[in-house]
Amino acid sequence: MPYDGCPDGAGMTRTRTAILCAAALVAATLQTTATSASPRPEQRCASTEGRPRGEARRVMDIVRRAQRDLGLKAALVRVTVDGREVVTGAVGESMAGVPATADMHFRVGSVGIAYMGTVLLQLVDEHRVGLDDPVGRWLPDLPHGDEITLRMLADTTSGLHDYVSDPDFLKAVYARPFRQWTPADLLAFPLRHSLWYRPGTNWSYSHANFLLLGLALEKITGTSLDHLLHERVMGPLHLTGTRNGFTPQIPEPVLHSYDAERGTYEESTYWNPSWSTTPGAVLTSDICDLARSAEAIGSGELLSPQAYRTLVNPGTVGLPGPTPTCPAGACEPQTEAFHYGIGVLVKNGWLFQNPSLSGFAAVQAYLPSARLAIAVSTTLEPNAAPGNTAETVANELAKALAPGNPLDA
Structure with a gap:
């Protein structure tokens, strides 16, 4: 299925096992091997895997093993600590005979949702809106718009x-x-159905929420969403490889994707992604921007401390999950170990997004306690493992680089 960022519900009940001191120790170790890279705005997205550094080799060994074990056609990766590069690399092929390279562009789906969440919290910081304002103020024709809030x-x-x-x-x-x-x-x-539950009393992943959030942000600001995200997120972070797409086009060089969901393995690179979220937030990116995005969103770089605390937990922790009106598979319990924030997943200390659409899979993940960012993008061979394979790769890297904080805990 073309799910774009739906979290693994089975993991919601797992216990948090974060060991902050171990993560800090790993971070210190990684910093000794990271390069003294120039500031990100001038940095080119090029492979550094050939550099003779232990951690870089270790990361790429994990990625190559995952490519083989998971049936990946290609895997792109970048790891940073405290904003400094550990490694940037690519394995596999984009197309037959065309090697994958670290500067290739790919779809990043629900990463745009994280950007919309950050913009909303910026507007709250500026006292232009309140999180608990009813969305019907800006979208008056929305059923239940007087009950459903921006939060x-x-x-x-x-x-x-x-x-x-x-x-x-x-x-x-x-x-x-x-x-x-x-x-x-x-x-x-979604509007032909009744609500799963009374608004605010439970949690269920729904693309409809983010589609409406983008429309509301446009009404609130009087600015088209593509310009709004550029002005408030992509521009300030110098994400020069990230673009909104109103068409299926992807900037060159392109990482090609493949999908078997229609019953045959076929190229899906240019399938239309307009279903994935609000027009103006349908993004393509490269692996360097994805890692930079992980750092910035995961650390709250663009937010006040109060807004960042809300990003991490807007009140979702403790929501019950399956009920008689919202069965398992639709609603999931929200725990301290694994819950949804404002446009981001929070799991075992990590803040991340895990888009998956049209044969593209990706992860941007940030562990604040270790200032560790992991970005992965994958494409599939016909025999590929199920699920978001980029998240599987990212978890293997997390287990190696931050042993106390695996992504699958």
């Missing part, structure tokens, strides 16, 4: 169904993978 859209507690898990939507998107979807097309699926 509930951003932490996905509104009770709205997820159109991406709707069988009718899946049938439609697979039948016409190049179709251009409008917000109205997409919202027709």
